[in-house]
Amino acid sequence: MRLLFLPAILLLAATFSTAYAGDENDKYDAALAEELGADDYGMRSYIFVMLRTGPADAEITDAERRNELFAGHFANIRNLAEEGKLVLAGPLSNGTNERGLYVLNVETIEDAQALMENDPTIVAGVFTAEYINFYGSAALMKLNDIHAKIQKTAVQ
Structure with a gap:
């Protein structure tokens, strides 16, 4: 038996x-995988950027100046998203030195640094940026398309 x-x-x-x-x-879906730059595992490389409180954050106390810097910060985020360079961005609220993050669709850390040179909050020292190679799902490349369909109010 x-x-x-x-x-x-x-x-x-x-x-x-x-x-x-x-x-x-x-x-x-081979066509989608190719469009998103996916490897055989459905993954791809990105650059992860961690924004931390910068040395000048406490020094810039004028509300008008801070508003101007952050308006430029948000404009930079919108421009990067429109160019297809920004995959994900958002603030962190854990009460520590980490203030926000980006996932960028660029090849190298040097490419990411060049994009961040245009951010007024980094230039002014409100934030500093740490750059890390990141390997994640290629599906993240569709995030901005989906977000645009569910966003009722845009950040100014």
């Missing part, structure tokens, strides 16, 4: 594994 049971289990396992692999491969 044991001898018959083992081949039956092996046949059943082979059937399920073949069926599962077929279903998984049927989901793959």
